[in-house]
Amino acid sequence: MENNRQNLITKIITYLVIFLGVLFTLIVMTDDNPKEMNPEQIKVAAFNNDQFEFEKDDKGRFIKDKFGNYTYTDLENDSTYSKSEGEILRNYQTSLEENLDGHVFTLTFFSIITVSATFLLLLLGFGYLAYINWAKAKKILAGVGVFALFMIIVYFISVDERGTDWTLANTAINSTVLLIVVALVSWIGGSVLKLRK
Numbered sequence: 267m268e269n270n271r272q273n274l275i276t277k278i279i280t281y282l283v284i285f286l287g288v289l290f291t292l293i294v295m296t297d298d299n300p301k302e303m304n305p306e307q308i309k310v311a312a313f314n315n316d317q318f319e320f321e322k323d324d325k326g327r328f329i330k331d332k333f334g335n336y337t338y339t340d341l342e343n344d345s346t347y348s349k350s351e352g353e354i355l356r357n358y359q360t361s362l363e364e365n366l367d368g369h370v371f372t373l374t375f376f377s378i379i380t381v382s383a384t385f386l387l388l389l390l391g392f393g394y395l396a397y398i399n400w401a402k403a404k405k406i407l408a409g410v411g412v413f414a415l416f417m418i419i420v421y422f423i424s425v426d427e428r429g430t431d432w433t434l435a436n437t438a439i440n441s442t443v444l445l446i447v448v449a450l451v452s453w454i455g456g457s458v459l460k461l462r463k
Contacts, residue, residue: 283380284449287442290373294435297369300362305355312358321346370435377438381417388413417441 300308313320313328320338321329329337335348388410396403417437424436 280449284446286376287380288446290369290376291439291442294366294369294373294439297366298362299366300359308355308359308362309351311362312354315358367431370431373438374431374434377434377441384413416444420444 298311303311320336323329331337331348333348335350336354337346337348339346388406392403392406392410395406420441421433421437424433424440426432426436
């Protein structure tokens with residue numbers, strides 16, 4: 267009974283970690299990255315997604331004031347103001363960068379916590395097993411070595427010229443994807459083997 271409960275808890279934690287990893291990865295991958303957008307794309311997105319309602323004429327063109335600034339309605343204050351295109355684009359680009367950075371930080375933090383917890387559990391498990399059965403402990407040690415080698419390889423594959431944060435984010439995404447693939451292959455492979463027996 268105790269083993270069944272432990273297996274259930276292990277499965278729940280595993281599926282929860284996979285679900286959160288996939289969710290955070292999808293959020294980062296669906297974010298708009300202003301560094302990959304040209305000025306025209308940023309302009310269209312800024313006018314479509316700003317918190318202000320930019321005024322248009324009957325032909326759908328944005329209305330400008332006599333100084334060449336776009337006019338918009340402040341939805342909260344119910345007033346009309348003007349805003350330069352440069353200011354609109356700078357503000358929108360900054361908001362995109364802050365949004366993306368926040369999501370990348372969340373994914374990176376989640377990955378660090380997951381990897382740290384896994385490493386700690388492996389150390390504790392290895393210590394306990396080494397105490398009661400050294401032969402089995404050597405097998406666990408080999409598994410830890412393979413996992414560490416896997417993470418080192420993924421890290422070096424994910425190195426990004428933009429800095430450590432991007433490298434960690436790439437490592438998190440790549441390791442999540444690879445671990446999901448390995449889990450799915452193991453799950454499907456295990457089911458196929460059971461069916462063949």
